[in-house]
Amino acid sequence: MIYLDHHATTPVDARVLEAMLPYFGERFGNAASKQHAFGWAASDAVERARKQVAALIGASGKDVIFTSGATEANNLAIKGAATARQGERDHLVTVATEHKAVLDPMGRLARAGWTVTVLPVNGAGLIDLNELADAITERTALVSVMAANNEIGTLQPIKDAAALAHAKGAWFHTDAVQAVGKVPFDVEALDADLVSMTAHKLYGPKGAGALYVRRPSTSPGAGKRDVKLVAQLDGGGHERGLRSGTLNVPGIVGFGQAAEIARTEMREEAGRTRALRDRLLQALRSKTDGVAVNGTLDARLPGNLNVTFAGVDGEALLVSLGDIAVSSGAACTAAEPSHVLVALGLTKDRALASLRFGIGRATTQVEVDYAAAKVSEVVARLRQMSPV
């Protein structure tokens, strides 16, 4: 099997697994156990990992709150901010192409009485900053814009979006799950208040994520923006009171190690995955007609490719590929099209005829060439099979 679905998840890097293993074995302590060496060892490991994750995004370790993953981080950011600012503000802004882990909490808050503005994107998948500026008001508590889209790889103008949010006193959250470790991301340069991350998208384990939460700066002249969330999980007050619950020490250790590797290898890896992605696209275009790229190639994750093959059923294409693991433009087995592709303006049948490729750390040129040939062969076969 050839795995080209690295936006769904990534394999745990051998170096990450090696770092994690002792914390399943002899170093099994609870990081909250303050009275003995088992707990101290676990706590030290967590704090090391915290610094490693923070370093990946240009933050201080103390600003990183560990969670079970990005879905929990997104929920904490969005619901935590809304609850904290309730009474003072009643409006939220987000984007139609966000992950469900942002849209669904926003939907829940809308049902609870919040006004939620969901901005459209253009055909390239980008937000319009003028529209964003118009949408944000003095009543806006939080603006949430994804840094890099998981389906079409689009890189949003986060720094500009954050500035627009702050101009009206809104806090700014970004789901940076697909961005961190793949493209440069600095919370200070971007001035983001809340940043969601997860380990399993950067060759770390599943079940370990984090939310960066900006603390008031003590630097002279710096802004006094004080992002205070209301915790969504109660029970012990762990993680600065923001996320109670026994820490997943092995998972967090793995997250830290994965973050460190990603930080040091990012530049080279981005160049390599971009070259392989471009090679895949070129090969597909040379072997098949009717290949359309979804999203812009300019502001895009280096290893992401999302293409529509005219005249084929996406599910049949996916199943026919057999030994190549990619994902399609269908949202689920009920063959509903991806909301992201629909937001780009694709019709249902074109959205369903789309494939997402995610090039990864171990992807080889041989695999890319094989995938291009196989996809082209299957597309040709399905088109020949079609009565329309």
Next chain:
Amino acid sequence: MDYSDEVLTRVRAPQRVGALPAGPGVGTGESGTLEQGTVIRIGVRVSGERIVEARFKVFGCSAAIASASLVAEWLEHTPVAAAAMLTPERVVQALQLAPEREYVARMAVAAARDAVANAAEVESEKST
């Protein structure tokens, strides 16, 4: 979507794909529309009381391809009268289709019945 080996084999190495040129004893039946997301076309050639050739074309999901392929396989070299015993339930059982995919079996069988009826009509016109 978990598919049986029966479905996967028919999707990845389909047999009897194609269309039969119009001619004596040839009938075609079709189910579905592009807007619905599935179009199944079955073509048969009848000679005497027997279906001697069957082909299919499909735009649709793997279950649709497998259903049409299986139906074409069952029809070929079958007495015309036996084609009436073809039911969606038999297709569903043979392919182990999940309930949410049973509709494509109904479409494939409907297209097949139309094809056989049309072929029989052409045959009977020929003999009058």
